[in-house]
Amino acid sequence: MQDFGLPTWMEHIPRWQQRLFLAALFGAELSAPRAFDEHGHNFYPPILAVNKWDGFVESGSLFLEGVARLLSQFGVITTKISTRREQTNQDGTVSYRLRLILSSTPDNLIRLWGQIGFEYNLRKSALASAVAQYLKHKVQVLQTRTEAGKAAVAMRIAGVPRSEIHLELAGVYTSTGFLEHSLYRDPDRAVCVGGQFATFEKYRHEATAGLGQSGMVWERIASIEPVNYDGDVYDFTVDHPDHNFVANGFVVSNCGVRLLGSHLDIEDVRPYIDRLADAMYRSVPSGMGTKGNLHLNQAELDEILAKGSKWAQQEGYARPEDVAHTEERGQMAGADPAKVSAQAKKRGMGQVGTLGSGNHFAELDVVTEIFDANTADVFGLRRGQIAVQVHCGSRGLGHQVATDYIQAFQAASKRFGYELPDRELVCAPLDSPEGQSYLAAMNCAANYAWANRQVLTYQLREAFAEVLGGRVPNWDLFLVYDVAHNMAKIETHWVEGREQRLCVHRKGATRAFGPGHPDVPADYRTVGQPVLVPGSMGTASYVLVGTAEAMRQTFGSCCHGAGRVMSRSAAKRAVRGQTLQQELERDGISIRAGSMAGLAEEAPQAYKDVERVVAVVEAAGIARIVARLEPLAVIKG
Structure with a gap:
């Protein structure tokens, strides 16, 4: 007063x-x-x-x-x-x-x-934090709906059929009903958030579960993008005698890249490229949730989880030389199927021999340039040669393994006294029962992924035989190498003058062992391990070779691809899948894709310049460029 x-x-x-x-x-x-x-x-x-x-x-x-x-x-x-x-x-x-x-x-x-x-005022403070994050989601949804509505109108004016408009633009918050309404509504009228968007109370209940009035909310990372920054950064340590921990980022799905060589030249297959693309698309089931052609029982799936590529060999899907040219010979030791949940096994049961979606692909390539003739000869590569790349992982099984252990580690994190800024950073010491169970399940996912890529190889060989059999002298495909990324492995490395056993986590990275290492296949050991660096579906890919310098600098590691510069949602806003397909095919690249939205997510402009990436890698001395490949046909989910 x-x-x-x-x-x-x-x-x-x-x-x-x-x-x-x-x-x-x-x-x-x-x-x-x-x-x-x-x-x-x-x-x-x-x-x-x-x-x-x-x-x-x-x-x-x-x-x-x-x-x-x-x-x-x-x-x-x-x-x-x-x-x-x-x-x-x-x-x-x-x-x-x-x-x-x-x-x-x-x-x-x-x-x-x-x-x-x-x-x-803890109550108001916690409430305000939740509201701010909720409203950020709301703004994103409103933007998505506004842009989709405008795009629908523009496509309709351009004469695009309604069915294609729905296929291109429909999503969680942009239903076909909303798209239809957008064609007739006042374009200046603001859109509402829609009935699919959660109320604040429902969001708050889920986003603050277990966090009390801390002011924190659970949130998922939408994208990770580089920023220009030249200032201080901060690291953290773990208050545990072993100074190590296992977190969600350790187990993703053991994605990997496999390179298959051939005895064919570009001129041998040029008349058959479109037919090969069709046959590859039929032989490589792709897309989210897609089922494969193998019908497995529980015992067979457990055998895959334990044996990986060796299961594929005993069942006739792999040759001895395939296994020899696979990292870890396609089998991680310490895999225990009992540590994989029934739900994860259920999701993986029907997906062996499938590609999946997202950035996973199968690609028909031609070798356009050789930079290291001696190493290329050792790998069986030559200029003008036809090759095939396959990029995929452990499908729904690997994803479920990660989900299961995020939940299991909630209690472990509390037991070990870790205070977490994000629930997906749940962790436990590597030598704890939880940590050991996680590693055993991760190794199962790795073995599943290797078996999956091996069955895909078998199916691709059948596709080549279907199209080229009797038309060219030798249509066989041989495995150059299969190497994983997004994987944690127990390895021996030199640290401070002595050998030590380490847990090496290659997130966004792949193995790049140098010459002479006993884990490199015997016929490659004089030059080093092949390192596979795919570009995007409209750009080149590279084969490199690991170096002794990589063993000193990076524990034998290298980048596994060009890396994104644009999030998937941003790419879909900037690129129309159908337009992208037409542009790539004008450039001579045949595209077979089940989803135009998925195709837009992987547009070439969404990725860094792979030429610059591999140049930096070579300049750093952690790998050496061997060969350049360019795409002829791309299979996407």
Whole structure:
């Protein structure tokens, strides 16, 4: 009720001090975030209220105006200051209530609760953190729906059939009904978030589960993109005697790349490229959730998990030289099928011999350039030669293994006293029962992936025989090498002058052992291990060879691809799958894809320049360029 205002110097102090003042004030006086009851997607405008006796109303208004000016420095918009008579007091004086009303648009609330928030009020602070993250999701969905609606109209004007519009644009938040409605609605009218979007209360219940009033929310990483930064960075250590841990990033799905060579030249197959593309597409089942042609029982699946490529050899899907030219000979020791859940096995039961979706592919290539003639000769590569690349992993089984152990490690993380900023960073010491179980399950996923790529090789050999049998002298495919990435392995390396057993996690990386290493196939040991670096479906790929320098610098590791510069969602916004297919085919690359949206995700412009990537790798000395391959046909899920 007193006469006070905001000091003028408050508007000139550092921003962080202004934020502390506002957050402390708001913790006591600003209304708490609250969603409308009707649908739960929108929020009431935040209100900062003060009560003043008659005679002090002007100072109260000046105080709120000062707060509004401070808020404007954070980009937070206020709408008005209202004044109303509140009550007549016992002494005859009159009290007035002044209210500073803030804009309730999503962007404004994100700035308010994301940048300023509340201090000294745990309930409000935790609630504001959840609302800010919820509204970020809402803004993304609104943007997705707006862009999809505009794209639908543009495609319709261009004469694209409705069925193709639906195929290209339909998604979780852009149903066919929404797309149809977009064709007739007022284009200037703002879209709503849609019925598929969760209410705030439902989101909050899931996003803050187990976190109490910490102010944290569970969230998934949407993309990882490089930024230009030249400043301090910080690392963390693990408070455990063994100074190591296993986290979700260790087990992904043991993706890998396999390179098959041939005895064919480009001129031998040029008349048959489209027919080969069709046969490869039929022989390599692709797409999310796709089932393969093998019908396995539980005992057979367990054998795959334990034996990997050796199972494929005993069943007639692999040759001895295939196994010899596979990393670890296609079988990780220590795999224990009992550590893989029934749900993971169920998902993997029907997917052996399938490609999957995302960035997985099968590709018909031609070797266009040789940089190291001696090493290329050892690998069986020559200029003008036809080759095939396969990139895939352990499919739904590997994904489920990761999901299962994220959940299992929740309790382990608490037991070992780890405080986590993200629930997917759950962890446990490597030598703990949980850590050992995880490694055993991961090794099963690796073996499954090797068996999967080996069965795909068998099916690709059949496709070549179907198209080229009787038309060319020798249509056989031989395995140059199969190497995994996104994998953690126990290996021996020299550290500080002595050999040590290490857990080497190659996330976004692949093995690149140098010459003389006993784990390199005997016929390659004089030159080193083949290193496979695919580009994108419209650019070149490279075969490199590991070096002794890689053993010294990177524990025998190298990049496993060009790497993305654009997230999948950004690529889909920037590129139309059908247009991309037409452009690639004009460039002489046959495309077979089950999803135009999936094709757009993997557009060449979404990736770094592979030429520069391998040049940097060679300049660093961790691998040496051997051969360049260019695509003739690409199979995508």
